Amino acid sequence: MSRRRFFKLLADSVARAAAEFTYEVSKPNKEFIRPPGSLDEDTFVSLCDKCGKCVEACQTGVLDKVKGMNPIVLDTPFMNFENNFCEMCYSCINVCPSGALKKENLQKFKYVARLDKSKCVAFQSVFCQTCYWSCPQMDKAITLIDFTHPEFHEKHCLGCGRCIHACPTTPKSIKLVKVKVDEGS
Structure with missing residues (x-):
């Protein structure tokens, strides 16, 4: 190994260690909803090589890259x-080269929608059924109480x-949370 290569590797290692320390000390206060097939946040971040192949492969464009954050979660x-x-x-999952996204993880974790009634306009005497009509599991995952108030059922x-x-509210009245498969079922 050349001297130049050695110092390059050393500098890269020090920079990565500093970024990891900074990340641990000041973890982002924003929770990111990671792509399907991811495990917990720390495992995902340690495995993801930020190649962007998953973002490019996404057919609906829902996948995006983190911007303006700590270098560990950036991109x-x-x-x-x-x-x-x-x-x-x-x-x-199919294009992920690093193993940060795996089909077998779908058996361990899933995302479920949860409603914050304090932000939902339907609970503030405004007629809104937007979440209900948008749901592919209508009358299973989201039902309506008295045809006005949405009720979420994680099992479905x-x-x-x-x-x-x-959802028309800002901030959104609904968020996804990652649960172990047996918890959300």
């Missing part, structure tokens, strides 16, 4: 429901985010 993929929703086609939720994408 990692997340599901941006402002852009669209997820079709669960798993193209992102696909975790696609259509309800979030359709």
Whole structure:
């Protein structure tokens, strides 16, 4: 190994260690909804090589890259429901070269939608059924109480985010949360 190569590797290692330390000390306060097939955040971030192949393969454009954050999470993929929703086609998993996304992880974790009634306009005497009509599991994952108030049922939720994408409130009244498969079932 040349002296130049040695110092390059040393500098890269020091920079990575500093970024990891900074990440641990100041983890982002924003939770990112990672693509299907991801495990916990720390495992995902350690495995993802930020190649962007999953973002390019995404058929609906829901996958986006993290911008303006700590270098550890910068350019990692997340599901941006402002852009669209997820079709669960798993193209992102199929093109992932690093193992950050794996089909077998779909058996361990899934996303489910949860409603924050304090932000939902339907619970503030405004007629809105947008989440209900956008749901592919209508009358299963989302039902209506008295034809006015949405009720979410995690057992039937696909975790696609259509309800979030359709939700008219700012901030959104609905969020996806990752649960162990047996918890959300």
